[in-house]
Amino acid sequence: METESAIQEIARDGYSRLLAIVASRTYDLAVAEDALGDAFHAALRQWPNDGVPQSPEAWLLAVAKRRLVDEQRRKSTRDDAEPLLRAAAELDAIEATGRPDPSSVVPDERLKLLFVCTHPAIDVAARTPLMLQVVLGLDALRIASAFLVAPSALSQRLVRAKAKIRSARIPFTVPESPELADRLESVLEAIYAAYGAGWDDAVIADSPRRELTAEAIWLARVLMHLMPDEPECLGLLALLLHCEARQSARRDKQGNYIPLAEQNTSLWSRPLMTEAKTFLARASRHQRPGRFQLEAAIQSAHASRAFTGGTPWSGIVELYRKLLRIAPTIGGHVAYAGALLQSGNPQAALCELESLAGNEVTNYQPYWAAKAQTLLALGHNSEACVAAQHAAGLTQDEAVRRFLMKLVSSGASLAL
Amino acid sequence: MQYAILFYESEADFAARSGPNSESYWGAWMAYTKSMQEAGVMKDGMCLQPPATGTSVRMKGGARKVQDGPFADTKEQLGGLTVIDVPNLDAALEWAARAPSASTGGVEVRPMVGCEG
Structure with missing residues (x-):
């Protein structure tokens, strides 16, 4: 034994x-x-x-x-x-x-593994699963569930990716600058995606995906040790730790969804938040800001509510503006709108949401949830109802669905 | 490519169709099917009465065997299905996971015969 x-x-x-x-x-x-x-x-x-x-x-x-x-x-x-x-x-x-x-x-040559698994020559959809299998030794079945793909399809994808590495002779090296920045970003994105895949289920006890968040944090720590002079590695780790700090505040005892702004901050983990802050401070000393440092800074601003009692919404809005300049993702735009709404500017939030292209957001759940909240704040209750219903139809999370359906019925009663 | 999404529901789901929780039950399903319609993927859909209303028939050695209820007495029973048209299985699984019964029962995705185009 x-x-x-x-x-x-x-x-x-x-x-x-x-x-x-x-x-x-x-x-x-x-x-x-x-x-x-x-x-x-x-x-x-x-x-x-x-x-x-x-x-x-x-x-x-x-x-x-x-x-x-x-x-x-x-x-x-x-x-x-x-x-x-x-x-x-x-x-x-x-x-x-x-x-x-x-x-x-x-x-320690694990860095080479991380760079090989996230090489641009490899199918984007295969990168994170490949990294999880190769670097963490996770089995394909578990990875398939986390990424919502059929196990057989995932196995094929992994086999193809490995064949590509062998036949194309993708080098097991750590790239040098100027290539390094781009290549490092795909490593960071893959780790972030692994965390995201575990995040949805992290609130459900003994879910197999629950540990994926811990595995992703472990990878981020390894990466930070291997590349101590890269501020973005510190930024990613700080970001993940801030998210992790709030795990137990995301649901109430009955399993109901609690939005970030309403979470009980006494449930947030002080040690994790402190650790995150330390890493972010260390990153900022390099004076080379980047996407993950900004995302971590936004989460750090949210975390300050635990210490000061208030959320610095206008500071968060400013951080989102900076973030969108370097990483204009759809998720970033929607989160920016959410921050505008919270900072007391629902009209600007609605403008931001309506500036997004229709086909990009049709099935993007966070967009409809943000739109519902914004329309409700503006008193457009029946439109809010429609948006909340759409958001409920797109979520995979039962607690979020319950939360949104409540919004639908409250919007409906207000609209009468 | 067309897929059938088969919704397997728990006893509690079937019970929730009437009674105090019926509004949230039907509300969630309406929201879900509406999202599929608005995404332009939904081809067809149907909702079945609870399993107790079913009757099974088998021919055994020329004789009819009629039985009350569904074939298999499993914890989850077929409650309905939709047919969607999406590019691949990953997209179909994405929709399947959004079904209310994915959280409470189970959902199966099956490709349709003759709809590979």
């Missing part, structure tokens, strides 16, 4: 580090995953009898290497086998040093 938990701990901590070492030498994620998977299987078989080796990670690498050599024998052309042979030789060198921890011999 003790051995098993030792293996689990190594798998949690070291899987991605070991995979990075193997994959960046073979250029083949699938082969690297198989080789490492075999190594962990062998550990489960042998360690309970023989005891945990003195250098478990070197042991695992040695087994993975033998598997690569076998694989090379099976490959018919020399061309295919070349990288495998070279990889095996390099892994030999690591093993030969006999250090207790291979990470003291080779640098």
Whole structure:
């Protein structure tokens, strides 16, 4: 039992580090995953009898290497086998040093994995799932549920992405500037998407998606450690921590949805908010603002209600303006309208919402929810009713649906 | 591509159709189908009476076997369906997840025969 938990701990901590070492030498994620998977299987078989080796990670690498050599024998052309042979030789060198921890011999190469998984040559829809599978070792079934795709379709997508990496020889490297900024943004976006996929279900106890938010935060922490001089990495982590701080305030005891402005701030996590603030302050010292720093700053402004009792709405409006200049997303525009409404300017909020193109917002739920609130504030009750109904029809969240249907009936009674 | 979205509802869902919660039950379904109509994806739709009103028939060795109620006595029963026309399964799943019964019962998405175009 003790051995098993030792293996689990190594798998949690070291899987991605070991995979990075193997994959960046073979250029083949699938082969690297198989080789490492075999190594962990062998550990489960042998360690309970023989005891945990003195250098478990070197042991695992040695087994993975033998598997690569076998694989090379099976490959018919020399061309295919070349990288495998070279990889095996390099892994030999690591093993030969006999250090207790291979990470003291080779640098942490997980960054390369993150950049490969989010490479622009890979289908956008595959990037976050690929990252979750490769870097965190999550199984495809769980990822499929989080992203609302059929498990078989997701598996195919992952296989295709790995084949693309191998056949197109997408390099396992950390890009250099000037490319770095764009490439880093796709890494950050993928982690943010992972958090978002876990967010909707995070309020439901023992939902399989619940842990996805924690996994995303863990990835953001790893990224920050690997790139300590990138303010956007700090910004992303600060943003996620601010969101995470409010998890237990998003629903009341009966499971009813509570909008951000009405949440009980005593339920917000002080330690997480403080941590977020520290990271954001550290980011701003670089004086290189960016999308995630601005998003974190907006959340930080919301968080200040826990300390001052009031939300600085005009400051938030200003931050959204800055954000929209560099990242004019539909979600950003809708959130900006929400801030305008809260700052006491419903007319401007309505203008902002109506400036958005119709086909872009037809099925965008937050747009209709914001529109309903805005129209209600302006006293256009029957129009508010229609918008709230539309928003209710588009949500996947039962608590949000209940909240909006209440808005529909209150709008209807006001309209009479 | 056309898909049928089959709504499986719990006993509580069927009960909510009449009684004190009926307004919020029907309101949520109306909101949902209206959103599909406005998105221009909805081709057809129907709502079924509760499973207790069903009667099942089988021919066994030439003899008719008539039985009260639905075939399988499962926790969730078919309550209705819609047919939608969307580009792919991911889009169909997106609509399926928005159904009120996705939170309370279950929803199945099935491609229609002969509607692959």
